[in-house]
Amino acid sequence: MREPEEALRPPGRRLTRQRRIIYEIVRSRRDHPNAAEIHREAVKQIPTISLGTVYRNLKLLAEQGLIREITHLGEGSRFDGYPELHAHVICRACGKVEDLELDVESTLDQLVAEKTGYRNLVHSLTFYGLCPECFQLRQWGTKAEEV
């Protein structure tokens, strides 16, 4: 039986069953998992799936613009099920990636277009710092909730 999504998609852009399951896993999480974490979830539904296959499908989904790949300083990529524009803040200590809503987001592309003459701009905005928990830990050697 053909999947409805497959039937709707033009040839060469088929969403295979594997890829759809991987997409749904990324989409169901807001913690920007890496390929290994997505693989751990995927084997529950497809026991034979390899990490390599998961990774390849993640790359394809990102190329198709269905998810976003966040390249992480010195670490493997993280994946974001929400491709629409938003900034990220990443903890340099624990590696946590959080979404960030900024009022300037929509005006940034316009500002750069005016300055450079470039059109059809997109951007990705990432801030690096210490999350409140890690900051507390560095400062006082203890977690906030233990104080």
Ligand SMILES: [Zn+2]
């Ligand atoms: Zn942290």
Ligand SMILES: [Zn+2]
């Ligand atoms: Zn995000």
